[in-house]
Amino acid sequence: MPSSQVSQLYLDTVIGFNGLVPDGLHLHPNQKHIIYPLGSTVVIKEYSNMGVDEFLAGHSGPISCIAVSKSGQYIATGQSTHMGFKADIIVWDFEGRKLMHRLNLHHAKVECLAFSDDEELLVSVGGKDDNCITVWNVQSGKPICGTNTTALGTCVQFFHNDRSTFMMAGKQICRVYTIDFVNKRLDFVDCNLGQIKRIFTSLLIDIDDSHAYVGSSSGDILCVQLKGPKNYKFLGPKDKIMQGVLSLCFSPSGKSIFVGGGDGSVTVVNKENLLKVASTLLMGGVTSICCKESDNSFICGTNQSVIYSMKGSGKLEASLIATCHNHRINDVCYPREASEIIATCSVNDIRVWNIQKSKELLRIQVPNLECNCIIFSPTGNAIISGWSDGKIRAFGPQSGKLLYVINDAHKILGQKKVSGRLIGVTAIAMSHDSERIVSGGSDGQVRVWQITKTSQILVASMNEHKATVNAIQIKKDDSECISASDDGTCIVWNLDKFVRANIIYAQTYFRQICYLNDESQMLTCGSDKQITYWDAYDCTAIRELREAEDDEINTLDIDPEGQYFVSAGKHKSVNVWHYDHGEVIQQGFGHADTVTKVKFSPCGRFICSVGEEGGIFIWRPSGVQ
Template sequence: MALETQGVLQLELEAAIGFNGHVFSGLRVHPDGEHLIYPLGCTVILKSIKDGKQEFLHGHTNNVSCVAVSKSGSYIASGQVNFMGFKAMIIVWDYVRRTIYAQLLLHKAKVEALAFSPSDKYLVSLGGLDDGSIVVWNIETKQAICGSPASAHSAGHCLTVQYSNTNDNIFVSAGSGTLRVWELDLPNRKIRPTECQTGKLKRIGKCIEISEDDQFIFCGTTSGDIMKINLRMGLLSDCGPVKSKYSLGVNVLRILSSGDLLVGSGSGTFTVCSKTNFKTLKEVQLEKGVTSIAIRGDGQQFFVGTEAAQIYSFKYEDFKAELICTSHNSAVKDVAIPFGTSELFATCSEEDIRLWHIDKPKELLRITVPNMTCNSMDLMIDGHSIISAWNDGKIRVFAPESGRLMLIIHNAHKMGVTAIAGTRDCKRIVSGGEEGQVRVWELQPRGHRLLETMKEHKATVTCIKIKRDDKECVTASSDGACIIWDIVRFVSLQMVIANTLFRTVCYHPEEYQIITSGTDRKVTYWEVYDGSAIRELEGSQSGAINGMDISQDGKYFVTGGDDKLVKVWDYMEGAVTHIGIAHGGNITSIKLCSNSSTLVSTSADGAILRWKFPHTSTS
């Protein structure tokens, strides 16, 4: 990635919609009580609790896997995953300056968990499955002090680590059949473990909390109970709850100032339970498994993150869930921005289409079709309808204000509808299917009519773009062909062929050229008139290009793909002017708003990012 980004200007990230709900304890509240801290892809986001303003910490080269905040609030630490055989980086951030304070590199493939010592002196890090070691780092010298295998040979994989609240030399680790209290012996540069005695209880520890006075360790397990262990003696003192176990395990624990526990389970149950007998005092059921709990200030307010990529706010008194952040929790397939406005945009993924406000990244509307996947969508220019392509072979048309289903075209394509576009006069829809057919539909006041089926593609139609005069369209397909069609006479006018699976195609605004891209990582310019290739650019050094869009004046175009980079290109020069690095998943689609001020990109991890387009439009 470094090679590709050298000497090229960085794109400015303006806003991010998304929350990685699969990072355990990934949601944190800064001790100042002002900011929520959480990961999204390879970025750490700081979000103001008051006004929702976002700041971004960039530096990771792959998905962030864990986050920790020091007790004083001076530092944030974040670890990442990396490819097999490569080392995974830990970054310690200076919170006040919002800069990288240190980069620590020892663990292989993944950093599983991080914890700061109470005085910010040390950071303890736990490696993932391929690494299995615990390392203690000196924050001041930015060096590793010592390390050790995280668990005994007879035990399984270690999953979590937590520092003592009062002692810089004591921390605890837990995992599959292992629960250890570690003591740091600084003069000899060693850490020495003591196994906790849990008797006949054989458990997989998933999360740890230590009481404020360091007397007890509370360990949440995958079997849905909580073990209470005396920290000094290392002996089990209690285990519960006996009757109502938390189904799908205890994912996360937090201790309130009263000593009672906040418990989040894999089934979405979120409770306050008593410190003495684990009896449930308050309970609420959330949509999906709870993966993070972050307490603000004195514990009267807390935030809960779930696997459904949602963040809830709770007040202790009424214990009611208020949804403050929503996002897609599966791959975003497509994005559409209405023509002539830059205030809204829409995205689609498995089961749903969502409409967002562009300035305040806020969900305005959600249209859900259970157990179906929306592959592609378009917003009609008159603003009266959202047209969408679904994997059950149906085209669905919705009203953008209410989400009401206005029209459904059954059996539009046999094997699922994969691409869709609407004409400028809003009277026709062009759709493409998995079987390779291209169909033109006429929208009527009370229904629809199939005008023609065009059958030259041999494989999935991946992208459709319609010419401004509504008389021609171009379709890209994974059969290695792009076809320009006459959609008045329903005949093919031109075919371009390349040794690639085409993913995306664009008309130049002057419509005498098209640009294509796909799995061969090349961006190719073609002459519409005779289908000849004019120019070929190396679009990416690694991975297919999945999305492309072109500015209204035709001077610039943007690409995004499996290399996770957003690139802005000069059309005439054929050179990259800006690169955006923030996505943690493969980029699935990318769109420029019609006044070329904003760029929206989406990725396979459910993230939606809004960038400031760096060039001013002259159209």
């Protein structure tokens, strides 16, 4: 289908925060919105109501840096990409929520960005494969001048009272650059740090441009004189910040500096002597700190994907604002007939969300393990999950209490070969009467378990697959199920006799299989980039959509009415197809990494997709009822 006829899939809600981007969390100068990157999308949320989302989409890869101008009129974002490709910088108009300029001179990665205080200039620093500094005219989007640098720059900031001067710090480098507008070149002076060698991670310049405060990976802050000779003055604090300084921010009065540490500490130091005044501990390294001047509070973002609000300077009190997964999300599921609730699973935990409020309702943690697959029981009284240690665990959906464990459900040791990245229990389904669980594992076995109030009994073990079982679907009458595997087969199992009823062969790694709503047909996808329709009675291929996507298709799902289906995978886009026509009708872009799972909501009005970047994206397809 021509791409001009494919409409944009509307992004309704995003749950997620990428705390790995240095200084990635910003409070807009209007004090009402917070801005941060998630994957290739810029998320704008109301601070008072985190359920209200707006999005800026335009990057082709993950966003690596972000800057907001002094008045908040402009936002600049840079991305990372592969070697040999240009890494775009996009300048956004905040009020119009639209793209103004796309700037592409840097290669592979944009390391950091900064606006001048008059908002006429933007400086960008390339990554280690680029090593270029470029100054841009914000209004025209044209480069003014640029130069190469001998070392990696990690942070940059303009002087407040001189638009022609900015400072850059990085790997054993600390320089002050001056823009020569007449000759269109950059002149620089290295700061005299004596024998001190540091990898600098963050930078602050005080309001009168007299001193700069530069944080380092060694856990200390250097004060550098900027008026006159660019000399090092002193460093502190005496007790270094563990795991390095990741972020810096002035207090509203300008007399103190808030320091975010890699150990999760937020430390207040005196600006005059860099002595510690107060400290507190958060979950994860503090990569972003921004000041909310209206009520003298601070907003902190950590690399564990947690956002905190913090008050006080003598005694710091932190309160949780938002949180999300900080590892890849492996699976997502809806309860029956409840489209506002989802459950997701990742490394170490399972989380239950209210997607209308973007709020976490429940977190179930199992340390040092990975949850591979998850379902709600049809009655809704349990969350059934498969884990990397080969166990099946059931939890209460409201309390999070462990209901039962099936030990050694699937083998994790002694296997000749494990295909795919998951190990242990890799697929799970429950019969519609909630009396049986059918599980698949990386050992290639499909097992049936009888579930009662007091026991979980192995009924049958069906061992015909030779590789990881990726998906299991059970018929509505619970008489049959079908399993999809990396060995290139999908097997229909009789659940009364526990024998193979039919089989599908193909030259692919089957990733997902779904029944049509009337169970007359089946839909499969896999590593061969194609989607295939199969007759459910005799397992013959009815239709093949060859080259359905540009890369492997990991997941698909059919809407409750059977009119549409959605697919996604390594190509990072979410595609909505018309089932009968076999054509893409809508595409959604926002993921910056592989999409691991997509699901239609029970009402059919929403699509939930999750990916390896840890984000949860809720899409609203138009025309799908």
